[in-house]
Amino acid sequence: MRMRLVGGAALGLATVLVLSSCGSGASEGGGDQAADGGQVTLKMVAADYGDGPGKPNSGENFWKGVVDEFQAANPNIKVDVQVINWNDIDKQVATMIQNGQVPDILQTGDYSGFVADGLLHKVDEVLSPEVSGDMLQKFAEFGKVDGTAYGIPFVSSARALFYNKDLFEKAGVAEAPKTWDELKAAAEKLKASGVSQPFGLPLGQEEAQAESFLWMLGNGGGYKDDAGKWAINSPQNVETFTYVKGLVDAGLTTPNPGTKDRKTVWEDFGAGKVGMVNGGPMSIPIFDAAGLKNYGVAPIPGKTGPLDTTLGVMDWIMAFNKNGRAEEIKKFFDFFYTGSAAEKISETYKLLPVTNGGIEKLSGDEKLKPFLDALPNASFYPFQDEKWAELNPAIKQTIGGAVKDDPAAVLGELQKTAEAG
Amino acid sequence: MRRLRALEPLAWIGPAVVLIAVVVLWPVVEMIRSSFLEISRVGVVRGWNGFDNYDKLFAEKDFADIMVRSVVWVVAVVVLTVVISLALAQLFNQRFPGRKVARWALIAPWAASVLMTAIVFRWMLDPEVGVINQIRLRLGLIDALGGASADQLGDASTAMPWLVFVAVFVSVPFTTYALLAGLATIPGDVYEAAKMDGASRPRTYWSITLPLLRPALTVAVLINMMNVFNSFPIIWAMTHGQPGYSTATSTIFMFILKSSDIGESAAMSVVNFGMVLVITAVFLKISRWNRAVA
Numbered sequence: 014m015r016m017r018l019v020g021g022a023a024l025g026l027a028t029v030l031v032l033s034s035c036g037s038g039a040s041e042g043g044g045d046q047a048a049d050g051g052q053v054t055l056k057m058v059a060a061d062y063g064d065g066p067g068k069p070n071s072g073e074n075f076w077k078g079v080v081d082e083f084q085a086a087n088p089n090i091k092v093d094v095q096v097i098n099w100n101d102i103d104k105q106v107a108t109m110i111q112n113g114q115v116p117d118i119l120q121t122g123d124y125s126g127f128v129a130d131g132l133l134h135k136v137d138e139v140l141s142p143e144v145s146g147d148m149l150q151k152f153a154e155f156g157k158v159d160g161t162a163y164g165i166p167f168v169s170s171a172r173a174l175f176y177n178k179d180l181f182e183k184a185g186v187a188e189a190p191k192t193w194d195e196l197k198a199a200a201e202k203l204k205a206s207g208v209s210q211p212f213g214l215p216l217g218q219e220e221a222q223a224e225s226f227l228w229m230l231g232n233g234g235g236y237k238d239d240a241g242k243w244a245i246n247s248p249q250n251v252e253t254f255t256y257v258k259g260l261v262d263a264g265l266t267t268p269n270p271g272t273k274d275r276k277t278v279w280e281d282f283g284a285g286k287v288g289m290v291n292g293g294p295m296s297i298p299i300f301d302a303a304g305l306k307n308y309g310v311a312p313i314p315g316k317t318g319p320l321d322t323t324l325g326v327m328d329w330i331m332a333f334n335k336n337g338r339a340e341e342i343k344k345f346f347d348f349f350y351t352g353s354a355a356e357k358i359s360e361t362y363k364l365l366p367v368t369n370g371g372i373e374k375l376s377g378d379e380k381l382k383p384f385l386d387a388l389p390n391a392s393f394y395p396f397q398d399e400k401w402a403e404l405n406p407a408i409k410q411t412i413g414g415a416v417k418d419d420p421a422a423v424l425g426e427l428q429k430t431a432e433a434g
Numbered sequence: 435m436r437r438l439r440a441l442e443p444l445a446w447i448g449p450a451v452v453l454i455a456v457v458v459l460w461p462v463v464e465m466i467r468s469s470f471l472e473i474s475r476v477g478v479v480r481g482w483n484g485f486d487n488y489d490k491l492f493a494e495k496d497f498a499d500i501m502v503r504s505v506v507w508v509v510a511v512v513v514l515t516v517v518i519s520l521a522l523a524q525l526f527n528q529r530f531p532g533r534k535v536a537r538w539a540l541i542a543p544w545a546a547s548v549l550m551t552a553i554v555f556r557w558m559l560d561p562e563v564g565v566i567n568q569i570r571l572r573l574g575l576i577d578a579l580g581g582a583s584a585d586q587l588g589d590a591s592t593a594m595p596w597l598v599f600v601a602v603f604v605s606v607p608f609t610t611y612a613l614l615a616g617l618a619t620i621p622g623d624v625y626e627a628a629k630m631d632g633a634s635r636p637r638t639y640w641s642i643t644l645p646l647l648r649p650a651l652t653v654a655v656l657i658n659m660m661n662v663f664n665s666f667p668i669i670w671a672m673t674h675g676q677p678g679y680s681t682a683t684s685t686i687f688m689f690i691l692k693s694s695d696i697g698e699s700a701a702m703s704v705v706n707f708g709m710v711l712v713i714t715a716v717f718l719k720i721s722r723w724n725r726a727v728a
Binding site (some may be wrong): 106107111127132209264273281286402407410414417426 | 473475476478479480495562563580582587588589673674676677690691692694695
């Protein structure tokens, strides 16, 4: 009897150990290859702008095209690209670094976190002056930490208001709203005409920080004040979220916005269930795929008038200094920006270019024009502040509560997170 | 020669010992070590951090709620799973036409990926197009699609029952099969003897079936408890722990923390690990206490 009990306990303990160790993230192998026969292999990690593995527009396909062309021109340099989806890339890169398997090149949404730990090459070590000279000045500025450039702008995007012209006509709304009150009035008419989500409001985990920021900008607010101090619970922001909460309570938005991802809401817009929604060039393919044709694009409404700025988002490419391959990386970067690749990425994914040359080339595209026009005056997340990276996940998780519970309390909690440490 | 012979068992258990050490023990040690390190967001170890990670974790506003929810989650899912499985196992132990097909059908939710099942349920509950809401609309339970009333995953009070439902749904097959195997080991003559003594059916079930089923039941409950406690895909795919953290368990919280503070996330893992050990110990203790009474 006693033996059996001990056996049972041992079995239990063993199972605990096995099951609980299944949870931790798997790290990707590979990484350190010796250069044989003069050949150098660059390890690159990139985010997937496409619809995932197997799809014609997948990141794997895109980069394979770029790399094949590059390797044909530079037979001594091999580039291994590992494409990771946006949800996992940050965590997986962190795991790689933790395990000492640092990539040579990384393309993702942020570079600033790597600077403090001294992991990155300076931009002038890995990019020709001609290429960096063609970058949009404002963008390049954001690639600097304490005056030294580390991040190279890769692609950008901007936001504007999309509205469904058919639904607007049916509801008797003549034109896109310019102020919050016009937005509310339009939403009420849409609601009365049977639209279930007059205003699409994705404040869920995927990108709550973007939707929130657009609303804050409409009232002269933001994550930081003009002096550069965190101001998440500023009076303007509290007023903003109180207003939005009013819209939610009146049933004029997506229900329970704090749980809705932008992808779902954009799909609902494409399906004709949503009257208006904030989107960007990257939402156009989603609307197209859903078969929505008759929509307009307008500046985002603010409290008293349309925004003269918008949210600009930049993605970055950067070079790690651990393996000392600056020369090869430089060849690859120059090839990327001067060849057809940078242009191809804008075309494939409807992302906006970051160079003057690239913007000129695209200026003929009707649908992209409102966004290209907005770029030079865009506002950005305070991502150069080291705290942003820690704050952002908290915003994504909880800011939706500001339109459900007490706005001041929810924003105050986030402000506390921002100021801590 | 004889000395070599004495070493022989080592050759047999050696690989298993090495495997356990590398795959199980080493990660546990690493996990505990990480929880005392200051690790930058991008994965660079900046040095020892003492108990700061734990202090920060325990000071999180939502920590207590999350831990309580985790325990409620485990108890609710496991109890429901076991009760349903006991009934199902009894049913499938009977001879009836089509039993083979029914037994095979029961495997389906088990064979399907949990993540896939969770995503399917999320779509079925979609406020605009979900089939469950279409049905509720036809039945007159809701007035319209797309509104708050059709959005059951949008609020913790209605989302939690669905999460529990899906967790039970994917746990029942394994549990039923474990219990079914247990039922098959109970010899028929015990029941015959009970019949001779004139025991009623409930009495037979309570005094014969259940006690003899205990080994199978113990294993099933134990494995389920740990599985459910560490369960990630269902909640992540269906609600991301939102709104706020109101549907998050400690495993979900650990994952969210990982993107802001790796050290704090490791501390959460250690707490999680400790919780599983405690829950397991408590359960084993209770089941032993039962044995003494029976």
